[in-house]
Amino acid sequence: MSTATAQQLIDTARREGRTTLSEYEAKQLLAAYDIPVTRETLVRQRGELADAVRRIGCPVVLKGCAAHIAHKTEKNLVRVDVRTEDEALKIFDELMAAMAGEADAAVLVQEMISGRRELVVGLTRDPQFGACVMFGLGGIFTEILKDISFRKAPLEMRDALEMMQEIRGRKILKAVRGMPAADTEALARILMQVGAIGLELPSVAEIDLNPVILSGARPVAVDALVVIK
């Protein structure tokens, strides 16, 4: 892992007067901390798209990306299961049009992680106890059910494993409906690493990794929000 890489990303955003990292930057920061993220590439020019789609491999996910847009789904800037280069080009135009006016508008071409189990991992800073890591049910259920648990950083492996067992929906991590049991050690390492970010990067104020999708047994951070201060 590289604290320096992460710090550079933060410094850049700060210089530009932003309070959040773009999804693309956020994923680079996470990757610097060995947190599994989607393979992805940022495309600014229409001419670079086909090559990017080929490299990532269909089906892909396309997301409209701009520094000032935090919640992309709510702004209808996410298209999943894009199967051909032609389809990708058409969507690229739509997304860019929807972001007209954003100086840094670009489209993120992302591998599509298929998996029906969505989790959330996050970081918050409590005024009394400092960096605290969250785990819970992800996707739309995060806000609806608030089925979540917290641990103060640094997390030991035991803390990480326990907080997963503390949510009401913990059975989602077991083998269910033909899906394999989640790799809870890999999930625990994500939780511990998010805690490490909280301790090592004081300028990271909040993190949402939502969803973290279970691709088979393997957890992958599919979307990421990093708030800086």
Added chain:
Amino acid sequence: MGAAAGSTDFERIFHPRNLAIIGVSKEGIGFGAGICNSLRAIGYSGEIYLVNPKGGTWNGQTLYPSVEDIPGPFDLAIIAVAAPAVPAALEACRLKGAAGASIVSSGFKELGTAEGLALEQEIVAIAKKGIRVIGPNCFGIYCPRSGLTMLPGPDLSRQSGPIAFSSQSGGMAVDFANLGKSLGLKFSKMVSFGNGADLRETELLRYFRQDPETGAVGMYIEGVQDGDAFFHALKTTAAVKPVIVNKGGLSDAGARAVQSHTASMGGSGRIWSSILRQANAVQVQSMTEMADACQAFTLLPGRVYRGISVLGGGGALGVAAADAAETYGLHIPAFHDDLAGRIDALLPKPGSSPGNPVDVANPFVPPKTIKEIMRLSASDPRIDLQIFNSLIHHYKNMARITGRPLKEVTPYLELADDIQAVVAETGKPIVVILFNPKSGMDHLDVVEMFADARRAFVQRGIPVFNTLSDGLRALGHLNAYYERKRS
């Protein structure tokens, strides 16, 4: 934060050989005179030096005009003078060699004024020079062994025991001391530290951790000074003895301006509960739940209990018990036919049921029979602990029929002896539920008999809870704590 913990002489603070009370007014009952009365009433046996700038005597005792005039050494000072005079009094006590001072006066940081804050900072500065301060704005220390008591505590118990308790709030502390006395809880030491200018939750927790007199720690917390240090002290203490925490003010007031879902959902209530779980502390929601947990942790052998038997009667006992038990990791295995048959042979007919729970149906089944049933139940290897749901309030009817006093017709002493004997014989603890539905003005004899019965059980080391759900909840705390502690 005052002198380093290592150099603090807690022994002299909690078991002071002599005391000085600074600020005993001759007129009326001020705090100084009040605490002196409390100390005399509870029977503190050391010398108590009283200070009043006017000199003279009070109740036949010399009033020394200043701390300097006190003729002998003292370990602990109790300061009750007006706030502006506190720093000078504290400094005088430090120079006189006192290990600590409990400042009951108010008029400091809690006022929120610049003047109050400045006075409190003066106290902190003097404490750093080498005297530990409890308070200001507190009720002080209660320690049954040394006969040290809080301001409103002339009638607290002198029986020492394993429970240590700390609280910002003095009222909460003295209420818990009183509640404890009526329930038979025994304390090692109790500290109400008010504003906590010097000694406060974290350092007290570290002290309680290594205090051989303390077997379990209770805490009422409004806020902590240093979250990281508190967490560390909590975790290391809970690793050796149970720490039971009632956190006041858990509502997530004052939403912060945040952008992520994580931060918006991480309010202080949720974070506190998580922190307590992470440290393996036991979280309770009220002081009665605190008392129940303290009882379970100090009277029952520390381990995880799984299978329980429930014996007694009353309404939907079986259903209620089974539902509640499951929530706390307990289960009530049905007895095998052979055992159920032997229990059935002892039960009155009809209306009883020998399975598990065992419904005795008739409240007047003699203790001898109850004893036999409890012996049989304990023979089932799946049973770790037994619950006896008492129906002794029904003896009021027996008293009415026979025209004899209730306490004479109710066999609670025999029952207590029998239960104690069965526990000793089987090695499996028994918990008693004493639920009194007859507690109104027309049943004061029942109320009194229940108090007697409770004392009889607790004196024999048998925990008593008011309701079955209170008892199961306390067992749940025990299970959760020991399950995590051993893993």
